[in-house]
Amino acid sequence: MSTIKDVASIAGVSIATVSRVVNNGPKVGNKTRDKVLKVMAEIGYTPNANARALVKKKNTTLGVVIPALNDPFFASLANGVERIARDKKQHMLLSTGGFSCESELNAINLLIEQRCESMVVHSKKLADETLIELSKKVPGIIFIDRIIPGIEERCIWLENMEGGKIAARHLLALGHANFALLNSNFDIEDPNLRRKGFVETIENANSVQAIIQEINHEPTLKGGEMAAQQLLSLNKPFSAVFAYNDAMAIGAISVLEDNGIRIPEDVSVIGFDDVLLSQYSRPKLTTMHYPIENMAENAAKLAIEFGNNSASKNDFKHRYIPSLVKRESTSSCLD
Incomplete structure (x- = not known):
């Protein structure tokens, strides 16, 4: 060499x-x-990037930890971080954390071993206490899609419960009263918060006597298909479906239409995330926009500033609200 x-x-x-x-x-x-x-x-x-960093006394490597590479949502997250790394002339290192405490910690430690002092971490399994300790060890570690009491200044998060509320209000405004909730079976906070916002909003609507059928499955296209098959097997009426994410929503639409159910004429479907695929599904998917790329860009900038001990305390946005994107998969209830 x-x-x-x-x-x-x-x-x-x-x-x-x-x-x-x-x-x-x-x-x-x-x-x-x-x-x-x-x-x-x-x-x-x-x-050698590490040697250069030591000489210049400046952090030049930006890391990102995501659960998986094959999910469009996490690809968008990584893309947002990469855009800032390129703009700031940083080297980007990517590590996958899977969906377990051990794999998440291994992914973070791998970046630490590479002398990565700035990193954007998507962690859903590690305890708050563990992440707080890591924040003391790594100058520029920023947590995305999570809020951790005590280190909120290092967190960028989405109000998932509010997203569930907005989705429910949209379907209620269209006159729906029989709902199906296709939720993720992952043991993480996001599906619980989206469910809570959705269910509470419907139950608090005085104008309807609502019925909610809930089915949990993997948050994938296949999971959406299987959840929709299970829903149909119950043989109970429903006119609107709220899915945990766009993948589940699109998978469900496929099964519903295969069974002669028209979207949105017979059943309205709304997803969550607004990934690129939602714009090209048929019908185009009504969904909750999750500004993950903007959040990732913001997190990357914050990580670099913290890593270089130059973080300002004002200009960064930490809390984001999802917004409704109306497309073709929801319409007024005909009943």
Whole structure:
């Protein structure tokens, strides 16, 4: 493996000069700079990011921890972080945490081992106490999609309960009274909060005698299909479906239409997240917009500032409210 000494020797310059070229420093003529860069390319020398960070006393690596790579929601999260990393000329490292305490902690520790002092972490399994201890260890760790009492300044979160309320109000305004709730069976906070907001809003609506059927399944396209099949097997009436996320909603629509149920003429369906797929489903999906890319960008900026000990206490938005995106999958109840 080529070293900085090899570059200096072949280029006929000092190690300090090579270092200035690598770090885009001053006092290096264009001719010398070009010569050093040419040698670096010829022998395949790649500067060590950790070593550069130590020399410059500045954090240059931005990490992100997400549960999985194959979920459009988490891909959007990572994309938001990557956009800021590129803009701030940071190196981005991505680590997947799965859906267990052990795997989440391993993912975070992997970034710490890489001297990553700024990171955006999506953690749903680790205890608040563990994350608080990690915040003391890692200068620029920021938690997204979660609020942790005591370190709220390090958290970026969505009001999931409010999202459930907004979805319920939309369906109530369309005249629906028989509801199906297709919720995630993951043991995390988000589905519980969305359910609470949805159910409480419907139960508190004085104008309707509401019926709510609830089925829990994996928050995937397949999970939505299976939840819809189970719903139909109950042989009970419903005119509106609120799904935990867009994947479940689209999966449910597929099963409903396969069984001769028209969307939205017979049944209205509303999802959550507003991932790209929701714009291209048929019919186009009414959903709750989750501004995850904006939240991730904000979290990344905050992580970099904390990592460099330059965090301001004002300009960052920590709390987000989902918004309704009306498309084609909901309409007035015909009953």
